[in-house]
Amino acid sequence: MFSTTSPQPALSRMTPQALQNVLPTDDLGEITTASPWCQRWRERQHSWRHTSAGGFNPRHYVLEPLAVRTAKEFVLRHHYSGSFPSAKKTFGLFNTSDGEPRLSGVAVFGLSVSRAVLERALPDLEANVASLECSRFVLLDECPANAESWFLARCFDELLASHVRGVVSFADPVPRHTNTGELVAVGHVGTIYQASNAAYTGRATARTVKLLPDGTVLNDRAAQKVRKQEQGHEYVEAKLMSLGAPAPRAGCNPALWLRDALRAVGARNLRHRGAHRYVFRLGQNQRERDRITLGYPELKPYPKRPDSSG
Known part of the structure; x- marks a missing residue:
């Protein structure tokens, strides 16, 4: 799951005392x-x-x-x-x-x-x-x-x-x-x-996210701002152009421009659990x-390890 330059003991199996001298x-x-x-x-x-x-x-x-x-x-x-x-x-x-x-x-x-x-x-x-x-x-x-x-x-x-x-x-x-x-x-x-x-x-909820070439995620809300030309769409467009997308032409369909921009920068899909x-x-x-109600059941134990890379 994790890459490392030198082998280390499995952290999940170590005691707190053993962890004292192990750098992550x-x-x-x-x-x-x-x-x-x-x-x-x-x-x-x-x-x-x-x-x-x-x-x-x-x-x-x-x-x-x-x-x-x-x-x-x-x-x-x-x-x-x-x-x-x-x-x-x-x-x-x-x-x-x-x-x-x-x-x-x-x-x-x-x-x-x-x-x-x-x-x-x-x-x-x-x-x-x-x-x-x-x-x-x-x-x-x-x-x-x-x-x-x-x-x-x-x-x-x-x-x-x-x-x-x-x-x-x-x-x-x-x-x-x-x-x-x-x-x-x-x-x-x-x-x-x-x-x-x-x-x-x-x-x-599990979903598929759009991963940009710099490793950041273009979330659904940001994409919607571009498609609907809502407040903040300029920031999203500038981000994509900085990664190599062409500037939107006057009168172009924003949704079509977004599709082409994502293709141009090499965005990829990542399945997120x-x-x-x-x-x-x-x-x-x-x-x-x-006294404050929890809307979901409380689960145990806590998660201890990140997911594997997508």
């Missing part, structure tokens, strides 16, 4: 929550932090609401997806150890592409108001181990204070490569959500959280 391979998306290794990002490239190399000190960090524009710039620069979703609440993790606050992480909570995604997961809550989707969560490689758990918990405190009672998040377990074979998305199982005791409720879905119920205590 570059291609490994995530490892078990018992592991002391934490994933970090910079310029859309992932790396690893070990808990023994300096733990997280909450006195050196603060959480602040973040302007959407600032959050978008950070995410586009560092997150492997290279995209930014619709955002309603954005938070920044700031490192204050040097005196001047430095943005070191961003969390984005926003509107789901379909209200049904939230309504089915949290049927008691008004979608996009009392329930939101956690669509981006990225920390720089300078953040020490365990920073993500503190950051996520503080985000939930802020959301609860603004009357948000539920959060749905997805982890994409499918590794993706460029047309030249470069790994750009390692495949995630939602390790941070598991470590934060999220309810695992299975996979989203569905992202892993996690649900958080927010409350001041366990009793309040338990």
Whole structure:
């Protein structure tokens, strides 16, 4: 499933003590929550932090609401997806150890592409108001181990204070490569959500996605913007032209142009078994959280390995 330059023991069969001295391979998306290794990002490239190399000190960090524009710039620069979703609440993790606050992480909570995604997961809550989707969560490689758990918990405190009672998040377990074979998305199982005791409720609907030559996905919503010339279609068209598609001619049929553009850039189909879905119920205590209905049965055990490459 994973390529590596040197043989390593199967991580799934190792004890937490044995894992202490085993560095994950570059291609490994995530490892078990018992592991002391934490994933970090910079310029859309992932790396690893070990808990023994300096733990997280909450006195050196603060959480602040973040302007959407600032959050978008950070995410586009560092997150492997290279995209930014619709955002309603954005938070920044700031490192204050040097005196001047430095943005070191961003969390984005926003509107789901379909209200049904939230309504089915949290049927008691008004979608996009009392329930939101956690669509981006990225920390720089300078953040020490365990920073993500503190950051996520503080985000939930802020959301609860603004009357948000539920959060749905997805982890994409499918590794993706460029047309030249470069790994750009390692495949995630939602390790941070598991470590934060999220309810695992299975996979989203399986589908076929359109994979562009740079390894990014052209999702259905983006394609629809081009076909219907809706707001944001220029960005999608510019993306395709940067990959080698011809510019659309005046008066051309947008749907036909999109078909030809995808063919021109060498887009390919990838069968996706569905992202892993996690649900958080927010409350001041366990009793309040338990009162919120889960729309799906909670499943055990948590998934531990990304899918094989498509």
